[in-house]
Amino acid sequence: MLELAGRTAFITGAAQGIGLGIARAFAREGVGLAITDIDQEALDKAEAELSALTTVAAFRLDVRDRAAFASVADAAEARVGPVTLLVNNAGIGGPLSIAEMSYELWDLYLGINIGGVINGIQTFLPRIIARGEAGHVVNTASAVGLAPAGGSTIYETSKTAVVGLSESLGKQLALEGHPVGVTVLCPGVVATNLAATSRTARDGAAPRPEASAEERERDERRERDETSFLRNLGMDPDAAGPMVVAAVKAGAPYAITDRSAAGQLTQRAKALFSALPPATELDHKLDVFMAAQRRRMAQGPAGEAGPPR
Template identity: 50%
Template sequence: MEHVEGKTAFITGGARGIGLGIGRAFAGAGVKLAIADIDNDSLASAKSELAKLTAVETFNLDVRDREAYARVADETEARLGPVSILCNNAGVAAATRFTYEFWDWMLGINLNGVINGIQTFMPRMLERGGEGHIVNTASGAGLVAEGSSVMYSTSKFAVVGMSEGLRRELEPKQIGVTVLCPGPVGTNIVGNSRITQPAARDAEEAKTWAAVTDQVTAVLARGVPPDEVGEMVLVAVKENRLYIHTDRVMEKYIIARTKALLDALPPAR
């Protein structure tokens, strides 16, 4: 989608972190914005900033709520016109324990939230025809299960696989697909995730989670600024790139995993 000016983009998790970085990049390119998030204060702040550059509508949306998603989609297109760029960016990352409650929480947002965005907007794009683009935020942990929780890697591996398959499916229909696989980015994703995270069982677990939050946030603070990631996403949409890497942190792990996969193949016949 070489020409994005005047198009409408819908960005989940768009009031903070990477989502806000994407919004800033798109706004600077003349894209109209629908920003969805669960934090009303951040939504108000994002709208105040971005409305100086482009038309902006904001929506409080839990991406797990399919009925609310459909309603917000209708409101978005009534106010801003057809959504041509969908950024499924909302996600969580936090300390977890192995319970159904945590599986449902992590997969509900990181995977089902992406599915809900696709199922809400993709049929509309296909029915209208013309160019469109879908950006799914995964993670470097969606390419290699290194240094991340099992639940987080599970959710992000699924998003990568879905994006690769969806790209092949939609390419003949003029809809591009990009999967964003960031390394460390300077966001507060772990702290923000605790807003919806299942409650700690006791004070000791809460203390452990707080320590993990502080440690991971300190690491992320040294990562790529969200605004730089936003510019990467804008370029990827314009050039119809499949993958976005924000750094080379995962390089040696990707090489090692690829080698292990190839080494495991049976001998050629």
Template identity: 35%
Template sequence: MEDLQGRTAVVTGAASGIGAALARVLAAEGCRVVVSDVELDGAAAVADAITADGGSALAVRTDVADRGSVQELAAAARERFGLVHLLCNNAGVSYHRRGIHATYEDWRWVLGVNLDGVVHGITEFLPDMLDSGQECHIVNTASMNGIVPSAQSAMYSASKYGVVGLTETLHNELAGTRVGVTALCPAGVRTRITDSVRNRPAEAATADDTRPAHVPSGSFDLSPALDPEVVARMTVGGVREGRLYVFTDPKVKDLIVAHRERMLADFAPLDAFLAAR
């Protein structure tokens, strides 16, 4: 989608960090923007700033983990602006707790926002995009931890591997249509992601919270964390070029190569097993 002028974009998780930057950059490119977040005040502040700058924006409170809430978001966007051409499934949470120490509620919260949230966005927006026959695009915010395991949380990687897998598959399935799809895979970005618990709903809280203090299971050699505005501009560049992936840190390349080599090392010769039959 080369020309963004006059398009309508929906960005989830747009009250803060990468989502807020995406909303601002897309508005500057001439998009009408639906600024959606579970924190309505933050979303309204971003939408107001866009409007004050002469853009067109609508703030909507949405909990992406709740399918009904995403259905309401789609209806509000349609009613105000018509067809949504660009959907950024960006809302996400990170919880620094090893999978071995996680409660069921921890798993459900992280998977509910990070993976179900993307599924809800796709099911509610993609059919209209395909029916329209117009040029449309979906950006799913994954992470480098959708390709290389997280040092912080098995829950986070499970959710982000899911986002990468569904995005790659959609890319294949959408061949021959006018809908493109991109997996945004950032490394470090200066946002409020490490304070994600601020949005953890009471019903998703863990009753038994006597788990051990968190210790990461590894570490990565990464570049200094980026300003979210830079990541937003890289993302818009990826949409323009129709790229399947947007990576934000060149250092992740070596991590991916090492990870794939580790994976390939576990291929065992088949002969011994075939002979045993």
């Protein structure tokens, strides 16, 4: 079990929603906080609230900006202490039809949802490893990142990438012997304000001055419907915080907020196993080779694995 009291957590997208819920949960554990968000007004409110619970430093940050990320990381560690808990939570969501897809929106979603996670990891992980301390990384994906449902290809692509990155990073850290765990948080239906904040970001990245009154009404109606759905059926964002804390303490690879993806996961698993060809002697040889390779990696850089024979 990883002890949390006295540590410092760096949390992106922490001024509202799930990020704020995670920050509150860590604060109750005695963790110092460096919180970031793109929304300065919400960030100020979060800082004022959390300061009553723990030491807090707040920074406005666009997670796509690598230079700013590094600068904020330096300032955060100078003010709150060495970061050993990293939560890459900032994200953008919302449904997009095929007709709405554009280069600008691909760049926006991938830049924030996966690029922001990469920037957080590349900024902080070398620092954590260099100190030799136990640490933990939490990356916020989505239930549709585990089993895409087809509701928004751009969004689901970005979140599937976060799941794969988290799984791979966690395994490689373990194989190389670094005491740093990785959890991928996969929220299902959570009562956040993501629809409105995402629409603002989309409009800024890919404005549509030629949109008709009918198209604008459609967008507004869709936002209202999504917001109503999340607020009426979604989990309280504060409930996600303790789930993340429990996963970090236990070193769990996944934190999933509900069972909304269960059906899609079942269908995906069945489709994948159905696509596997019959086992051959080559498969057996590959299994033996890969097991030996994993053992070599776990033992350290004593020698390189050769090709299978």
